[in-house]
Amino acid sequence: MGEHVLVGTRKGLFALQQNGSGWESELLGFLGAPVTIAKYDARHKTIWACLDHGHWGCKLSRSRDFGKTWEEVDAPKYDEGLEIKPGVPATTRLLWSMAFAGDDQPNTMYIGTEPGGLFRSDDGGDSWQLVESLWNDPDRPDKWFGGGRDHPAIHSIIIDPDDSNHIFISISCAGTYETADGGKSWEVRNNGLRADFLPDPASSVGQDPHLVVASPQNLDIMWQQNHCGVYQSSDAGKNWTDVSNDVVHFGFAVAVSPSDPNRAWVIPGISDECRTAIDGALYVARTDDMGKTWTDYRAGLPQENCYDIAYRHPLDVSEKTLVFGTTTGNIFASNDDGENWATVGNSFPPVYSVEFATW
Amino acid sequence: MPTVRFTRHLKRFFPDLEEVEVQATNVCEVIDALEGRFEGMRGYVLDDAGAVRKHVNIFINNDMIKDRQGLSDAVTSDDEVFIMQALSGG
Numbered sequence: 001m002g003e004h005v006l007v008g009t010r011k012g013l014f015a016l017q018q019n020g021s022g023w024e025s026e027l028l029g030f031l032g033a034p035v036t037i038a039k040y041d042a043r044h045k046t047i048w049a050c051l052d053h054g055h056w057g058c059k060l061s062r063s064r065d066f067g068k069t070w071e072e073v074d075a076p077k078y079d080e081g082l083e084i085k086p087g088v089p090a091t092t093r094l095l096w097s098m099a100f101a102g103d104d105q106p107n108t109m110y111i112g113t114e115p116g117g118l119f120r121s122d123d124g125g126d127s128w129q130l131v132e133s134l135w136n137d138p139d140r141p142d143k144w145f146g147g148g149r150d151h152p153a154i155h156s157i158i159i160d161p162d163d164s165n166h167i168f169i170s171i172s173c174a175g176t177y178e179t180a181d182g183g184k185s186w187e188v189r190n191n192g193l194r195a196d197f198l199p200d201p202a203s204s205v206g207q208d209p210h211l212v213v214a215s216p217q218n219l220d221i222m223w224q225q226n227h228c229g230v231y232q233s234s235d236a237g238k239n240w241t242d243v244s245n246d247v248v249h250f251g252f253a254v255a256v257s258p259s260d261p262n263r264a265w266v267i268p269g270i271s272d273e274c275r276t277a278i279d280g281a282l283y284v285a286r287t288d289d290m291g292k293t294w295t296d297y298r299a300g301l302p303q304e305n306c307y308d309i310a311y312r313h314p315l316d317v318s319e320k321t322l323v324f325g326t327t328t329g330n331i332f333a334s335n336d337d338g339e340n341w342a343t344v345g346n347s348f349p350p351v352y353s354v355e356f357a358t359w
Numbered sequence: 360m361p362t363v364r365f366t367r368h369l370k371r372f373f374p375d376l377e378e379v380e381v382q383a384t385n386v387c388e389v390i391d392a393l394e395g396r397f398e399g400m401r402g403y404v405l406d407d408a409g410a411v412r413k414h415v416n417i418f419i420n421n422d423m424i425k426d427r428q429g430l431s432d433a434v435t436s437d438d439e440v441f442i443m444q445a446l447s448g449g
Contacts, residue, residue, distance in 0.1 A: 197446060198421075
């Protein structure tokens with residue numbers, strides 16, 4: 001019992017736990033199978049694992065005994081006849097994000113998928129329905145496209161803790177959308193972003209937020225690591241400000257402090273043509289002033305011959321403790337707000353997701 | 360003549376790459392013309408079967424082309440054609 005870290009990897013699901021000054025790792029299941037994201041539903045004390053079996057498709061499993069046993073449940077499916085674009089049938093290609101509603105909707109949860117469909121369950125994950133309003137967005141067939149995947153995919157889902165009908169989702173590539181009515185209607189939230197890969201970089205749709213997070217203290221304060229920079233919003237995504245500089249620009253992951261909306265972390269990499277640590281040295285950058293300044297913290301992280309990159313979901317924070325994993329199978333942890341780091345392990349499979357969970 | 364612009368990522372392979380005007384009425388002819396200017400470009404943009412590579416996007420003005428296999432989308436002399444890198448990985 002206590003605080004754990006769920007680690008979804010290319011080859012299974014692990015749980016980490018601090019043990020004195022070190023960390024212990026336990027395989028929770030799915031050895032050999034890609035766990036694209038693992039989440040913990042504290043409402044129902046349930047661990048969820050989204051799987052991407054190369055041969056057998058996307059599967060969804062849950063454990064109600066903290067990983068001792070697993071139950072496969074129906075994964076989201078697209079109805080026959082739906083198309084990604086004309087002539088391309090819509091099928092579930094990846095389960096990439098998951099979020100749980102608040103106490104006002106105790107059995108509701110969401111999964112974001114490639115090719116861009118958001119699925120909702122109102123029975124604790126037993127059955128899933130496509131959120132048709134988003135799927136039917138007129139921009140989707142022509143203005144959404146793949147980024148990180150062959151087709152558009154939802155990687156970020158933020159549910160307002162005070163109102164479960166108020167939701168943000170983010171798509172690579174389309175951008176961020178907000179609903180205030182439980183998904184009946186959606187507004188684009190991309191103002192201020194820049195997409196260097198589009199003919200019109202300021203296009204309202206087609207942006208590539210790699211990950212979007214909001215402060216649990218104040219949902220108006222949002223952060224995004226974008227393909228083309230780091231952005232911050234103080235008005236719930238209505239307007240975004242580029243807060244990139246020489247220290248932070250390209251990367252995938254971003255985390256915001258649970259207690260201080262001004263504080264956020266990113267894990268920079270060389271821009272998109274390389275996608276490795278910068279100059280062969282890995283660092284985590286932190287801002288304490290809403291992105292005005294960034295400090296690179298390197299102590300305890302490899303500073304030579306390092307080509308790691310952290311993807312979208314393998315960084316999480318709990319109070320002063322941070323954990324992140326990389327594509328090279330390295331996992332690092334810090335107990336001082338990301339200033340000093342210790343190695344949890346160097347030989348994990350490529351890490352896809354990291355999330356703190358207390359059970 | 361339509362103007363062709365490129366993602367900066369292609370400069371890694373074609374250091375002399377710059378915006379060009381080409382004589383073309385569809386995307387297929389654009390690619391043919393580019394191959395004449397920048398030898399080998401076709402293989403970077405198209406796959407062995409002549410389709411646009413999975414992680415390459417071609418826009419005519421602000422719209423992605425529809426025919427990624429046959430390259431039949433028409434271009435006019437006022438059009439701007441963008442050859443961009445789709446975002447992959449991660």
